[in-house]
Amino acid sequence: MAYNIDRNARCAVVGHGSWATALVKILLENERNVGWYIRNRDVLEHVRKHGTNPRYLRDVRFDPGSLHLSDSLDEVARDAEIVVLAAPSVYLKTTLEPLTEPLGDKFIVSAIKGIVPDDLITVAEYVNRRYDVPFDQIGIVSGPCHAEEVALERLSYLTVVCKTLENSRILGDKIRTDYINVGHSTDIYGIEYASVLKNIYAIAVGIAVGLGYGDNFLAVLISNGAMEMSRFMSQTYPSNRNTFASAYLGDLLVTSYSQFSRNRRFGLMIGKGYSVHSAQMEMSMVAEGYYAAECIMKINRQRGVDMPIARMVYDVLYDGASPSVSVGRLTGRLL
């Protein structure tokens, strides 16, 4: 029997980075109470006492009375029917490690834009395989949306992806606000991969900016990134999708151009001559594209899609290739 989300289902968020914090803020616009799993005791106590996350989006204020805060993942999961995962993909497994509560009767939403390393599968696939959650109980929240702009309540568009549009609409109602517009899709595979690939292309853009390339070249690089993304999806999972929609192209654009993009910032440092290690040390947040570059190269070994931009990023980040030589070589492959 198909799973239908209850309109009154209680929501909980797992993670306490910038996106988790933004999602708690969004959910609280519609929900009386939201569960929030915060692994870090100091952060948890600070949110409880002061109503702000001391590390991320510090200006966002919460009423602690409307939060069910806990450092017990089991407690938070037990109390919710919808569990939103918002930790970086590289920490997903360690974040979920303490969980003993079964997830099979819950609706799990991934707000994560990355591949699960080692397993080389998407978060939806991981949740399905590891926690026996059927795909009709898994959703995705994606779209061109930086947490910092949510904090400022600047108009943003999110896309909710579920196997059925009915569930997507109910979930969408929980995150629609004056400043969040919600679209719907059933393309779980395509939107998960678009969210992963755009991070790699934004690193490529950052590298090019760091090397001194100008806007004319960036436009060419980004349009080739969009084509590479489309090619990957149509060759691996053909579907009648519109990759011009904001969850695909829009997210690529915002991540490539925004001052808030961590992936672009990371690439910029690499282009300016920082080593990978020093660029990571400079970042106080996670650039998912760094991990995605390796995962996608491994995944693509079997699939054989022509991906010169992702290859360039991989060679620079993992193989010690020179950014200027690698981008120079790439210029001959762009259209």
Ligand SMILES: NC(=O)C1=CN([C@@H]2O[C@H](COP(=O)(O)OP(=O)(O)OC[C@H]3O[C@@H](n4cnc5c(N)ncnc54)[C@H](OP(=O)(O)O)[C@@H]3O)[C@@H](O)[C@H]2O)C=CC1
């Ligand atoms: N930021 C954004 O605008 C958006 C982000 N996303 C996606 O959301 C996901 C989460 O990213 P985001 O919130 O931005 O991440 P941030 O970089 O803001 O936060 C990183 C989080 O990872 C935690 N962390 C660090 N080290 C570990 C560890 N060893 N084990 C477990 N957790 C650890 C940090 O905890 P601590 O502070 O205690 O170290 C912190 O909570 C990503 O997939 C991202 O692509 C999606 C849309 C928008």
Ligand SMILES: O=C(CO)COP(=O)(O)O
């Ligand atoms: O996914 C995002 C915006 O939609 C966030 O991108 P960054 O991780 O590069 O900041």
